[in-house]
Amino acid sequence: MSRTHPPRTAVITxxxxxxxxxxxxxxxWKATQSGLSVLDRVxxxxxxxxxxxxxxxxxxxxxxxSIEERYVVQTDRFSHFALAAADLALSDARFGxxxxxxxxxxxxxxxxxxxxxxxxxxxxxxxxxxxxxxxVGPYQSIAWFYAASTGQISIxxxxxxxxxxxxxxxxxxxxxxxxxxRAIRQGSAAVLxxxxxxxxxxxxxxxxxxxxxxxxxxxxxxxxxxxxSDACGFAPAEGGAMFVVEDEAAARRRGAPVRASLLGHAAxxxxxxQWERSADGLTHAIRExxxxxxxAPEEIDVVFADALGTPAADAAEARAIAKAxxxxxxxxxxxxxxxxxxxxxxxxxxxxxxxxxxxxxxxLVPPTPNVFDVCHDLDVVTGTARPAELRTALVLSxxxxxxxxxxxxxKAPADPSA
Amino acid sequence: xxxxxxxxxLAALMKSGAGITVDPxxxxxxxxxxxDEYGLDSLGLxxxxxxxxxxxxxxxxxxxxxxxxxxxxxxxVNNSLMTGA
Numbered sequence: 001m002s003r004t005h006p007p008r009t010a011v012i013t014x015x016x017x018x019x020x021x022x023x024x025x026x027x028x029w030k031a032t033q034s035g036l037s038v039l040d041r042v043x044x045x046x047x048x049x050x051x052x053x054x055x056x057x058x059x060x061x062x063x064x065x066s067i068e069e070r071y072v073v074q075t076d077r078f079s080h081f082a083l084a085a086a087d088l089a090l091s092d093a094r095f096g097x098x099x100x101x102x103x104x105x106x107x108x109x110x111x112x113x114x115x116x117x118x119x120x121x122x123x124x125x126x127x128x129x130x131x132x133x134x135x136v137g138p139y140q141s142i143a144w145f146y147a148a149s150t151g152q153i154s155i156x157x158x159x160x161x162x163x164x165x166x167x168x169x170x171x172x173x174x175x176x177x178x179x180x181x182r183a184i185r186q187g188s189a190a191v192l193x194x195x196x197x198x199x200x201x202x203x204x205x206x207x208x209x210x211x212x213x214x215x216x217x218x219x220x221x222x223x224x225x226x227x228x229s230d231a232c233g234f235a236p237a238e239g240g241a242m243f244v245v246e247d248e249a250a251a252r253r254r255g256a257p258v259r260a261s262l263l264g265h266a267a268x269x270x271x272x273x274q275w276e277r278s279a280d281g282l283t284h285a286i287r288e289x290x291x292x293x294x295x296a297p298e299e300i301d302v303v304f305a306d307a308l309g310t311p312a313a314d315a316a317e318a319r320a321i322a323k324a325x326x327x328x329x330x331x332x333x334x335x336x337x338x339x340x341x342x343x344x345x346x347x348x349x350x351x352x353x354x355x356x357x358x359x360x361x362x363x364l365v366p367p368t369p370n371v372f373d374v375c376h377d378l379d380v381v382t383g384t385a386r387p388a389e390l391r392t393a394l395v396l397s398x399x400x401x402x403x404x405x406x407x408x409x410x411k412a413p414a415d416p417s418a
Numbered sequence: 419x420x421x422x423x424x425x426x427x428l429a430a431l432m433k434s435g436a437g438i439t440v441d442p443x444x445x446x447x448x449x450x451x452x453x454d455e456y457g458l459d460s461l462g463l464x465x466x467x468x469x470x471x472x473x474x475x476x477x478x479x480x481x482x483x484x485x486x487x488x489x490x491x492x493x494x495v496n497n498s499l500m501t502g503a
Contacts, residue, residue: 070457073437134472137435138461 010184010191011412013256014093014244015354016085018196020056020237020341024088028351029358033385037340037369039220039235046202051209051216054223055200056237056342067156074139075152076117077238081196082149083156085242090157093244093256095190100159106189108161109154110179111242112172112346113146114399115197118204120144125203153192153242161188166346169399171267173240173349174407178265180245189250195346196240208236211400212273213310221370224339226307227314229375234309237342241354260357263392264293264408271402275308279316279323281404282306282396286324289394293408297325300332300408301390302365304352305380306398307336309343317396318376333365333388335381340369349397353409356393360411363387421474423495428488431469436462449489456488463491474499 017024021031021038031038042048042055063072063080066087072080090096100107121144127135142148147165154163162183166172173195180193199208208214215233217223224235251258266288270281290297303325306317322329337355338348359365364385374380395407425442432438438457445456453463464483471478479498485491 068437069439070437073435074461134468138464138468139436141461 008185009248010181010245010262011248011251011258012243012260012262012357013246013251013258014089014095015241015259015357016088016090016092016243017241017351017354018058018061018081018085019239019241019351020058023061025092025354025358028354029362032337032340032355032358032366033362033364035340035367035369035384037221039223039340039342041220042200044200047200047205050202050205052205052214052236053218054215054220054235056235056344057200058239071152071156074143075148076120076143076198078113078115078117078196078198079143079149079152081198081238081240082111082194082242083152085194085196085240086153086192089192089242089244095244095256099254100190103189104158104160106161107159108163108183108188108191109150109159110164110166110176110183110191110193111150112166112168112176112195113149113197114170114172114345115199115204116146117144117148118207119198119201122201122203149196159192161191168267169401169403170345170348171397171399171403171405173346174265174353174395174397174405175267176350177245177262177353177407178267181262181265184245184247190244190246192242193245194240194242195350196242197345197347198238199236199345200238213308213313213400215309224309224342225371226309226336226339227374227376227378227380228371229373231309231311231314235342237344237348239344239351240347241350258412260360260412261410262407263295263410264289264291265405266292267403267405269402270404272400274402275310275312275316278313278398278402278404279319282317282320282398282406283323285404285406286320286394286396289406289408295392295408297328299392300325300328300394301388302356302359302393303332303334304356304393304395305334305336306396307338308398313398314376318378321378330377331379333381333386334378335365336368336371337366339371349395349405352395353407356395356409360390360393363390365390421499423470423492423499425488425492428466428492431466432456432458432462435465435469438462445488450487452486453488470495
């Protein structure tokens with residue numbers, strides 16, 4: 001390809017959230033800025049005997065209320081979340097069928113997923129061992145698969161552009177944005193991008209019990225307290241978010257609400273459970289993301305931290321922020337609203353990105369629930385939201401298996417042509 | 419012949435196996451419409467074949483899941499059930 005056009009800017013025009021603290025961007029922001037913690041004891045059927053006590057569950061989500069029964073029957077809960085979040089994002093962006101039906105190849109889908117369809121898979125495996133192979137339904141072949149949500153979103157809406165699935169650990173949530181940006185730069189008009197997870201089913205929880213960084217605490221307000229001397233691991237969560245990412249010029253032409261630009265991203269890998277090494281990896285990711293964004297450390301107005309919640313991981317992240325941002329690292333407000341909802345694996349950094357965009361729009365840094373006594377040299381926002389002029393946010397994510405990613409997001413300026 | 423597959427049972431299987439709601443009367447009035455027009459994909463039909471085999475306790479012809487329409491499927495299944503009886 002020999003395109004000679006000026007580089008295209010990828011912007012967020014729609015946000016769809018299905019999170020433990022609210023469905024829809026508005027409800028999610030209301031809970032997030034208030035510092036409400038919805039972490040609670042696990043109530044999901046079949047999970048109460050397992051030694052994981054505290055998690056962020058999405059309550060009251062009725063898949064059938066927003067998606068057709070065939071998708072409810074044929075897909076797992078993580079895809080239900082993705083399909084519902086995609087609908088919310090499309091409607092938030094006012095990106096209806098008339099916007100793309102003349103060119104369905106101009107719209108793509110990219111999601112990240114870590115757990116896949118564990119609940120669906122468990123049900124079918126129980127049929128396999130309980131009744132025999134003839135009782136396993138054929139939708140098992142696609143529903144458990146971590147690629148299911150991308151496929152089902154593209155099928156349901158008829159999006160035929162570049163589609164992909166990122167399997168790169170928790171940091172994959174941010175990497176999904178990078179893929180979307182690449183597709184936009186290569187000529188796509190829009191990409192549905194994001195991540196959802198549903199890891200709170202017995203089989204999926206059993207898979208997580210081997211993670212030494214998983215919190216074993218039983219008290220919901222003490223289970224996930226990163227950056228404190230009480231840090232004892234993380235509480236998992238379900239849910240996630242989908243976004244409409246568009247070429248800025250195309251979005252402005254159709255009068256879409258341009259909310260934020262995806263300016264820079266970088267990813268590194270430093271090995272599983274090597275938190276010491278993640279300091280270097282994350283530092284490098286931040287520097288590269290800033291370089292791509294053409295952004296100086298002083299321009300970062302807020303950091304949405306990965307906040308894994310163990311002393312070694314937290315220390316490594318604090319070192320990375322200090323090293324990559326220099327003096328700005330000591331003064332920049334740092335927040336981790338996920339301490340109120342839990343860590344939804346790939347979807348955690350995607351929810352952080354939603355919170356970052358909303359924070360910039362509202363001029364408020366949301367607080368870090370359940371965290372009061374910070375023991376690192378970071379200005380962690382605790383207690384209540386902090387008013388601030390926010391133009392540029394840095395979102396950080398690390399995975400238990402060693403991926404580190406950084407994303408720079410900038411609040412969209414008012415429409416220059418308006 | 420209670421073993422015969424009826425449009426009512428087929429409609430119920432489409433609902434339980436694939437989440438497709440269809441009125442048996444519609445299947446009766448458009449028996450040659452393709453399954454995909456009803457929203458049933460190949461995995462959905464494969465699931466219906468498996469469930470029928472479990473219910474009837476016998477195998478259906480190997481090409482049962484390749485039938486394109488309700489009429490074709492009913493004919494094939496019911497012929498097979500009769501000859502296999």
